[in-house]
Amino acid sequence: MILKLRTFTLLLLTPCVSWGQQSSLRLPNAPSASRAVLAVAQSASTSDAPVLLTRQQAETIALANNPRIHIGQLLAKVQHQVVRETRSSELPDLNGNLTAVQAEEASRISAGGLTASRLLQHAGMGVQVSQLITDFGHTQNLVDSAKLNEKARLADAEASREDIVLATDEVFYQTIEAQATLKVAEQTVSARQTLVDQVSALTSAKLKSDLDLSFAQVNLSQAKLLQLDAQNNFDAAKASLDAVLGYDHPTNYTLVAGTDPLAALPPDVGTLLAAAIQNRPDLQSLQWNEQAARKYSRAQHEQLLPTINALGTVGKTPVGSSQYFPTDWYGAVGVNMSIPIFNGFRYSAEASQASYEAKAAAERTHDLRDQVVRDVRTAWLNANTALQRVTVTGELLRQANLALNLAQTRYQLGLSSIVELSQAQLQQTQAAISNANARSQYGFALSNLRFQTGTQP
Template sequence: MKRLLFLLAAVSLHGADRQTLSLAEARALVLQRHPRISAADLTVRATEEIVNQNRAAYLPQLQGIVAGVVTSDATGGVRASTDQLQLAGIYNRASGALNLTQLITDFGRTSNLTASSRLRAEAEAKNAQTTRAQILLETDAACYAILQAQALLGVAEQTVKTRRLLRDNTLSLQKNQLKSAIDVSFAEVNFQDAELLISRSRNDLKSAHATLARLLLDPEGTEYRIATPAQPVALPRSAQGLIQMAGNMRPELSRLRLERDAALKFVKAENALSRPRVSLQGTAGTMPWRDSTLDQNYAAAGLVVTWPLFTGGLNTARQNEAEARAQAAEQLLRDEEARIARDVQIAWLNATNALERLNITERLRAQATQAYSLAEARYQAGSSSVVELSQSQLGLTAAEINQATTRYEYFLRRSILDFQTGILFRQHADGK
């Protein structure tokens, strides 16, 4: 009784760990849970803060200063000069002040820095979209691997059942001296080969479940029932239109274009380093303890112009660096456009070939089924040997395996093609 209760509990627990998912549901779950997507989103947020950092130069900068000063001069002060709006000397004092600085113009440096950082933030958002598409492709591959492994397991189980029956019948006929020992030996070899196939299929299915569980961050040992997706739409006759679509939709290309534009804005910002910076500065404060020659309260305001006349070649080097990086960004964009065009072409060829092979395997399976039926009838009638029947069984099993494998390979090839053209993420966003 205890043993029965234990088995029922184990079955119940096993059933609780099995989830039924459609491909769309698996995609939605992985987008919610996968840490790489969260990391990409956080990176976008961090990059957007750089825009605020650069834009802050437009706003007034207010500083509070509290100071206590004791000089070494017996007269109570040391004369000094400064280019800031501060006291023209150092005196014994305790003071508090507010300093205000407002940028009037830096002749385009701040505006170009802000525009450059905004473009880089948009580029990072495109990178996050690329990450989502990559995760979706991995999810599709895991789901199709489960479906393929389940189909192969079904083939293996049916093969084991058929070959066990053949072995048992051959063994009975051998006991009645109607078949020879060699017939029994061939039947046993075929049966063990089917056992090997089912063992391998079960392991492949467990591996596919483990891969999807890792993507969805589900507990170890979780199993899934994946609903078979609808047949993809027909393939176009050529890849040219798909290449043009990829040029417009691939987030990697959008990211590189934005990075190139950001680099060009940064070139303008670096060129503005040699121009003057005009700002309005003001200060106001009080000195409750001070030298007798100083007033208790003070305030001042002025216009400050800073112009870098000689920097030892620093600004020139920074400008040259920015220009070189902008040119490199342009070349990277050209290389990526060529690479994506190649990848789309190859993905279309692979999907087209998978579809052709799927049609061939369907015809092959039909022929193998007919050949097996004829061989089985001849064997039952005693007009053929077990070798002929075994060969027909092997042919049928191979045809069924090829059909199951090619079917889900075609689904995967279509997902890869959708990824290469840039529509995989958009399909999920549109609920397809």
């Protein structure tokens, strides 16, 4: 009988698997640009002078330092070893044996159960080999299922990467917003302090009333309270940024918004939906899991089929009675077929369980697909609204600046009261904060849209 040994190609665990036109596991290690960014991060950790940090640099630092990235990679490597473990059932099983027996020569075993009832004093050595010929697809389907699970773990690692990128963008834009609000608050305090000084001088000269000075001082106190709140929010946002970047100590960054956030949105949400269905790694992971569950279900059904193995043994017995060992050498080959007949319905129950699990995996994939469609539509609507808010708040800020200039001029000419000037100052401050918030929120809305469509850079 000729034994056909199949050759299998090892799955090499690489950091990249294609998802559409994207890499499945892009790691921030080799490029010189990434090393330069990490050098900037080291400088920010050790230097007292603030270091400029863009969103792209923050993403690179987070991907290099955040432990969730390494967890995803390690789980993918674990699953690769599971593939090797499962495939071992298709490869030869070779064992060596050394045996020595001291016995009452030719005595008989009268109790218990051993392979041979006669005891012989001897020493020998040999090897045994067992090779699976066929189990009608059971082991092969288990190997395929393990490989598909490995692809799912790689997709999970990519999903973790995109989660970290989105979390970094969210905290980055929150910090940008807090930074801009603090800057507005500081400018407001400075402007109102100047007004208090001017009104105080005019009041001393009996050109303004004490009521005007009181209003100016109240406005200054309100601005200082705004500055305190803005400073606290900025410090809290920086702490969150340090955490997502993987630092357990404060760093000294000055965030840079980067390019103009008024980039045009894709006009057709349908193209975004198609990109999301193709590129989302979490959806890809569930699809791989579903296919793995189907392969596993098929393997469980195939447990009911026979298993055929080839067996062989060869060895030598240099020490032993010639009466019972006429030759030093021994050897034999054979074929064994194992046919499952009845095992208490265990195989049928395992097959049914695997079938239900495969159906549940398919439903989970369907459910996530529906969620992806909803999330992409929602993200597109939010980004579109955020873009409109940037335009509206920009116009509001221009009008508030104009109104403040007119109010200041009217007050200096004595044509209006300080109440009108205070109202104009308040409106200008609110408009400046609203415009800064709208711009940072639009930047994050674009990042969220890229995340939902699976097109993170």
